[in-house]
Amino acid sequence: MPKDRLPREVIAMRIAAELKDGDYVNLGIGLPNMVSNYIPPGKQVMFHAENGVVGVGPSPEEGREIPDLFNAGGQPVTLMPGGAIVDHAMSFAIVRGRHLDAAVLGGLQVAENGDLANWIRPDRGVGSIGGAADIARGAKRIFVAMEHTTRDGEFKIVKRCSYPLTATRVVDTIFTDVAVIRVTPQGLVLEEAAPGWTPEEVQALTEPTLTVSPTFKEIQL
């Protein structure tokens, strides 16, 4: 019987725990964006949206939207106290210039050398890169948030990406619905697994060989 995988909310919570007080972080759309809901009280993390918002706040209540204030997904947002608006050149100067402490991005494939493919399924033929290539290359640490395998059970953590790449050798840590895996110069290191999952069970869903961390443990929040 297959073991339970973590709900998306728990992946987001686990990543939120990884962020540091004072960090400036870009969140991709979808699951990555959920991270902003789980920053613990007392920890200040400022979120950057590549459309020129530094300090993205929570969604406004309906009817209380701030005119012309959206996040990179096009949704109405608020601004944190101390937030700032910049133009696109400055927004990506922040990204490319390595001024973001981290970015949380979705993933289609991550290779054992840290290559990231997250912008197009080859069968689609045409895709939107948006800011992903700049952000994946520019943020100091790249956290990938994704399901561990595809819906069809194919590997997403692979020896070598077969999908078109977003950036090469950039991924720091992969947070999936079954594990937390760090990309190191020596290969992938399994740091944590979902409750009840053994390293062997995680390995079975992962194409490259995992080294089990000496501090391997159950994912904790």
Place this chain on the structure above:
Amino acid sequence: MPKDRLPREVIAMRIAAELKDGDYVNLGIGLPNMVSNYIPPGKQVMFHAENGVVGVGPSPEEGREIPDLFNAGGQPVTLMPGGAIVDHAMSFAIVRGRHLDAAVLGGLQVAENGDLANWIRPDRGVGSIGGAADIARGAKRIFVAMEHTTRDGEFKIVKRCSYPLTATRVVDTIFTDVAVIRVTPQGLVLEEAAPGWTPEEVQALTEPTLTVSPTFKEIQL
């Protein structure tokens, strides 16, 4: 007996007449900066100072200085209605991106091909380029305001500059204390001369051969 040369104020007035309604113009320090005093009423010219001021206004009355508002010469200035403040990167994006209609610069030497040398006398050994190289290269039309010859009577309008260059092939028109000379692909064209000066007398102070314009006339203001 030597003929009268034009005072600096008249050179500045002549250049002011050359500027067009709606122009954005950078003025170098010294004689070029005097041009701003002679813009005729009804003509709007906005002056750019490379330290980040678009729309430099007249000097403030003593005691009525605006805090932290200076021109590129470090003198207190005012701001014209509709003026704007920009940072240095933007200020030179304006310059390099060819958004200025004209610049008025001083000159040590101008060559017949439009080369400009205006930043260092070779005997000084060390000089300040400031924004001159960018402005000379970037503004759409370069007007040089200078004395026609050195104090020692040497040519300043030369076949080939012997001083270190500021920019190559950029000068549009030379305004001196004896003449107005346009730089054309066919060489220097004498357009105007100070009252009482013949083309031959101007030529005698000018190293390259001057072509006398069919519309040659006395400098008029």
Place this chain on the structure above:
Amino acid sequence: MARAILCASAAEAVAGIPDGSVIMVGGFAARDAPSLLVGALVDQGARDLTLICNGPTGRPGMKDTSMLVHNRQVRKVVCSFPVPSTTSGPMTDFEAQYRAGEIQLELAPQGTLAERIRAGGAGIGGFYTPTGVGTPFGEGKEQRTIDGVDYVLEYPLVADYALIRAQTADSMGNLLYRMSSRNFNPIMAMAAKTTIVEVAEVVAAGSLNPEHIVTPGLFVHRIVVRPE
């Protein structure tokens, strides 16, 4: 006289844009597009355009650059976001025309797109960016290692016209933008021979704080007020 001219209508503001022009259009998502000007350009009918924008991703009926694609005025798009993220919903006009080989696409990472536009406005002939190295976005581009980091060479983008949107203009063309609707507008204003802006209001020169101005008026050529 200011460089910027106040136009009586959007039609007047886009008058004279010839077929074959390169057009930049500001805005990030469909909601903050300069929809008045884009609509006027649809009516004006210039064809064979090269469109530089974040992406013509609007679904039919949305008032963004997708209107120009829908009306078959566009030959080529340079953008970062040509198609919506999801394939649910009807196919966009861009995607249909692209799949039919009727429109060209130059896909650029969004930061590279922004920097290329800025370079065009700032007189920079090219620049080295780390974005895209080792990916399809670096393919066929000159690569260079500088101080141990790999870069690709990217070239500036310039346009014949920029259609942008701002909140407030003064009569000299100085512009303020509201919140995240700033996005590409200020850099596109720098990179076009003729910059046309739609605004919510025009105020007298001197009534804006000069320290708050985002786009100096020397970049702006035509202004039209958006009827609200």
Place this chain on the structure above:
Amino acid sequence: MARAILCASAAEAVAGIPDGSVIMVGGFAARDAPSLLVGALVDQGARDLTLICNGPTGRPGMKDTSMLVHNRQVRKVVCSFPVPSTTSGPMTDFEAQYRAGEIQLELAPQGTLAERIRAGGAGIGGFYTPTGVGTPFGEGKEQRTIDGVDYVLEYPLVADYALIRAQTADSMGNLLYRMSSRNFNPIMAMAAKTTIVEVAEVVAAGSLNPEHIVTPGLFVHRIVVRPE
């Protein structure tokens, strides 16, 4: 906790700057220099510095970067304005040391200097500028013709520390500048590992209009208030 830390004194703000550091110092002329921070760095005494600024042209007694040169803390200057325009008046410390071969100079056109600093902050590996082609400022540099225009390749400037001056900071480090004292400060804030700013006042986060902020707080690491 914000990235920016409010320091109790200028001495605290410049503490730990080691010998051999690369230091950017904002300001255009002597009058708008971050004189509190520069004075503190004189007291702190770090030597063998590389100084990137518009120019150490202050006459003795002026509170600009010339103080660091006077105190013989500087090994090399990268600037556009190393010496005053006129030779009247006493020779500056920089010129005396330069003539004696005691200090190095990398002279850069001011726009190239600004763009190199911006490139350093924006992660650009190099750029092509038309400025300097065919002049001493293009000598020994790679040249390239792009679309019929000649350019030289220039490389980014980065620093270990930037000492800058602003008018107002909020507690997140967002900065506003007064009039033309903005100049190099915003781009230097982007290009240094540690950016230290002296301000006239610090206000609570949220009290500045986010559309007016020139330097977002993520570029700012230490803040000190100028006693007036």
